Structure formats: structure tokens, C-alpha cells
Amino acid sequence: MKFPALIAAGSVAMSLVATTPVFADKLDDIISSGVLRCAVTLDFPPMGSRDDNNEPVGFDVDTCNDLAAALGVDAEIVETPFPDRIPALVSGRADVGVASTSDTLERAKTIGFSIPYFAFNNVVLTREDTGIESYEDLAGMNLGSVAGVFEAIALEEDFNEWDAGGSFRTFQSQADVFLALNQGQIDATVVTGTVAAATVNEGNFDGFVIADEAPYLVDYVGLITLREEYGLINYLNLFVNQQIRTGRYDELFEKWVGGGAEAPDLSVPGVYY
């Protein structure tokens, strides 16, 4: 009688020692470290940008702060240009990506997505002097976008299909795309509507105009983390759900995008997630 009890006690003790590290997943790590490090892209206003003191601000920054508050930890913003978002996650420099990441199947092979926390429609952004008035006018023009993003892939496909000359270039950040458009190295870009509107309204770039809607699918973006962190992904899903349920999503939309527009619908009709 004594022996099995000993084994039982021993195995309980063993399992306490042995299994503690196994159960400490990313979610536990964040809570116990007291800091949530968010990868945010800061050249993508109004989602993420820097204010006059070069401090991070924007929809994504506020979302990160909300998430940190929900977890009961401090938020730390890790600035990552678009192509650096996933390396930052995989390298452990950031815990969660709050960086307008389109939830493509290609990327889901490598990282884990939450349910969409925002959705974009894409528009054609150009300068007044280019004479571009519709999406079809882009054929034969010099175009540019950010390397590897949703709208870049869609635009490049059409560019190759048109086969009408011109060029298609990709940059490492949204800022470089706008700068190239401003300087005349490209004639137009396709960019998410909210960002285009914010950029035009800010007035940093003279003569930028939104010419047309781009005929793409709605670009749903999710929060991202490592693929195997199910605990954290579940938490992120509930967090997004709560943001919408509590009206915080609409509030943040009004704060950063506003202009009387409705916050985009994040549900896809006719399908379960």
C-alpha cells in the first residue's frame, strides 16, 4: 500500500517539476514578464505613425495598449517595417504583431493569425498631374507598392496581365512608396483606403489624390503571433471580439479614421470563420 502511494506522490512531484516549463507558453511568458511587446509598423498612418516628438501613435498602437491593459501588463512598441514583422516575431523581439497583416494562406503556413481586427478596401493613389482617373488607367504606368503585401501581390498580377510597359517596383516601407510617388519615380500606387485618406488629409505630400477604388477583395488583417501559440491566439480572438462588443473598435475607428465613415464590417457573410 505504501509503495504505490510513494510512486503517486513521486510522480506528482516529478510532474510538477517536469511539466512546468512545458505549460509556460507565450501567454504565460507575457503575463509573468509584465511586458507585452507589439510589432507595429510606424509608417502606415493612421494605423501606425510617429508624432512630432517621434513617439509612436495610431490605431495599432492604441490596440496594442488595450491588449496590454487586458493582460495587465505594460505595452512596448517594437517598430518593424512591413517585411520585418515576422522576423521580429520569430526572433522573439516581439510577442504579438499589431501591424495590419493580411491573413493570406501563404503566410499562415508560417505564422498564426487571430480573427480579423480590421479590414481595408484598396484605392488607387496618384498625383494630380498623372492624369490617372481609374484603375484601368494604371496599365503602362510606373507603379510601386510595399514588398510582399496584399495589394502589392494583386497589383503585380494585374501589371503582368496588362503587359503594357511601364514598371512595377516594390519598396521596404509605405513611406518609401509615398516618397517615390511624390518624387515622380512612380506614377501611382494601390494602397489601403484609410491610409490613402489619412495621407491625403495630412497634406505632407502636395498633389496626392485618390483616383479610384481598386477592384480587389476586401483585405482582412489579423493580429499575428507564432503559429504554435494556440493559447495566445485564442486570447487574441477573444480580445478582438471584445473590442467590437464593447464598442472600443468603433471608438478607435472614430478617433483615427473618423470623417463620419462607418467602421468596416469584420464578418464574412455566409461562412463560419
Add this chain to the structure above:
Amino acid sequence: MFGTSITWGDISFMLSGAGLTLAITFWAMLGGTLAGLVFGVIRAQSPWYVNYPLGTVLDVLRSVPLLIQFILFNSFQSIIGLNMNPFVVGCAVLAAYTAAFCTEIVRGGILSVPTTTRRAARSLGLTYWQDLREIVLPLGTRVMLPSWIGLTLGVMKDTALVYAIGVIELLRSSQIIITRKPHEALVILAIAGLMYFIVSFPVSRLGAHLERKWREND
């Protein structure tokens, strides 16, 4: 300032970037030079079965773009869970890259000292290490120092590439300001260029001066 919208805050932001540029240069040169001295001595007097593999590794470091080395090592260290911050990654990669060039400089310096001189030293009763320290080092330094100064400047300029792994050094900090003030792009870039130039130019003059002076004495 300068009749533009660039503020002192922006300039100090760029200066802190420049500070980071210098810090990375310092650590990379320190690590790279120490490793280069060791590898250089080994390269100068080792049998082929040591020399060849070491030479190949260093050759790879010299033949792959630094930008790729940064990205590759950054993702590698994250895969094996080292959790280094980008600043450390930048210093480590740049130090290895520096070592690859420094090794050849040191090796060249050692080989530039005639064998007869070294034999003479040994026959005067100096030990191997005394010979290396008292004879080869002072004579070799004349050959090595100008190249070493050139290497330092090269490394300082190459730090611009750590941009790719998210370190906000001088060039990246300028680009962040350009993001907010695109119409000032030219002025901001000119200021950044000037900052590089101010650091680099006097040192390169010094290197050229030493080279000239020592050549005259030959």
C-alpha cells in the same frame, strides 16, 4: 531651423542615431580586430589543413553581401532561440565581417616582415613570442595600420545596413524623419551625409597621411 520645418528635436533624433552608428562601429572593430589578430597569426604560419578551412570560412564572409549576412544571422539566431536584440546582432555580424578582412591585413603585415629579419631575431636569442611582439608587430604595424584605418571607415559606413534588421542608426533615423517631412527629404539626407562625412573624412586623411609618411621612410 535653416528656414525649414526641421526641428532641433529631429536633429537630436538623428544625432542619437549617429551615436548608435559609432557604438556599433566600436564594438565591431574591437571584436573584429581581436579575432583578426588571432586568425591572422594562425593564417600566417599554419599548415594547409588549418589554413584552408579557416580561409574558406573567412572568404565566405567576404563574398556574401553584408545585408544578407545581417538578415540571415538575425533569422538564424531567432530560430535557435538566442533572443539577441538587433543591436547585438548588428555588432556580432559586423565583427565577424571585420575579422574576415582584418585577418588578411594581419597576415599581410606578418608576411611583410622578411624571414631573414625574423631569423636574425631568433638567432639573437629572442623567443618566438618575443620575436612576434618586439620585431614583427612594430614592423608589421607600418603595413597594417593604414589598411586597418581604411577598414574602420569601411565598417563605419557598412553600419548603415543594420537598417535592415531594425536598428535605428543614423540613416534609419533620417528616413523616419523623412516619413513625416517628405518635402524636406533632400535637406535631411544632406545632413545625414554630412554627419557621415564629418566622422569619416578626418580619419581617412589621417590614414593617407600615415601611409605617405611611412612610405617615405622606406
Add this chain to the structure above:
Amino acid sequence: MFDINYTFHWNQAFRALPDMLAGAWITLQIAVLSMVIGIIVGVVLALAKQSRFVAARGFATTWIEIARNTPALFQVYMIYFGIPAVLQLVASWFDIDFRAMGINIFYLDSYWAVLVGIAFNNAGYLAETFRGGLRAVPDTQTRAARSLGFGPFDAFRLIVLPQMFRAVFHPMTNQMVWAILMTSVGIFVGLNIDLTGVTQELNARTFRTFEFFALAAAIYYVIAKIVTSGARLIAWRLFRY
């Protein structure tokens, strides 16, 4: 030893090999063209630096010092984003608005910006190399050639220049390898067709950073080796007595 939590998808990288090799071809193209331009301009700069004219000397010195004392990435960035701004500024002094006239004089494709930037850099470094090389050719050579009836230009072209190139062949090979490696900064000015550009695009789409860049590194190494062995072969053919 390490807690490896990552499964390599090498297959995905190897499938992209044809695209990456096409990128490598563009890389080589830019490097070779930038070297050709760099050598021609470099010789001119080296001569200008020894010229009697202050303006020529000043121009050459400015070029060489900027090329050698600022990062190549900065130079390429400046040519792509800075030169259009300069043109815009100059045009505005004369109240000319090219945009309103529908002329885009500011357009410079990434490919050309990288090519011009690296050629600028090459020329600056090669000019100094050539200056050293010219010093290595004794004055007596020129005098001997002139007394044999060569004109000043022919004496330089047929007697001095070949000897100079022999003296600087090795540093020139190094510069060629650097030119290849330097093309990688093109991704910062929108170049998406060279080896690094293609790799970065694949990386951004799939987030498989390590696999794609490891393959790219291997390709760069092979190209560098081909160039250096090729140069050694050429040197052996050209410079044997």
C-alpha cells in the same frame, strides 16, 4: 543544445530557384555595367586630380571624397530620392513647373538609380586605385615613348595605361566583387528584380526568411567565386611574359 522550434521548408526555397537565378543575372548585369562606367570615369577622375586646372581638381576631389566617405546605401538612396528633389528645387527657382507641362523629368527607375549609384561609388574608389597605379609607372616610360615618336595621347594610351592596369588588376577585381555585393542595397530604392530584391519579395510573401536568404547567400558566393577565378584566368593570360 538549443531549443529549435522551427521546421525548415527548404522545398519552398528550391522551387523559387529559377526566379532567384534570374535575379542573379540582373545583379551581375548591374555590377558589370557599373564597373565599365566606373573604370572609364575612374581614369578620367584620376587624371583630373593631377590636372593643372583647379576646377577639374576640385571636381575630382569632391567626387572621390563623397564616394569614399559616405555609405554606398546613402549614395544610392540620395540618387533615387535626392536628385529628383534637387531638380525640383532648381526648376522652382526658374518658375518652371515640369509637372504642369506633363513632363516627368524626375523619373529615374530603380534599376538605373542603383546602376548610377554603384558606378558613382566604383568611380570614386577606382580613381584612387588608378592614381596609385599611375604612380607605379615610371615617368621614364612616358619619356621613352615620346622620344620614340609617340604623341602625348598615344604614349598615355599605349604605354602608360596598359602598365597601370597591370598594377591595379588585383584591386580592380576586388572592386568588381564589391560591386556585386553592393547591388544588394537596391532593395531600399525599390529594386525588386535583382537577387536580393527577388529574395526579399519571396520572404515578404511567405515569411520564410532563413531558407530564402541562405539560398541567396550561396548564389552570391558562387558568383563571387566565378568572378575571382575568371579574373585570375584573365590575369594569367594577359600578364604573362
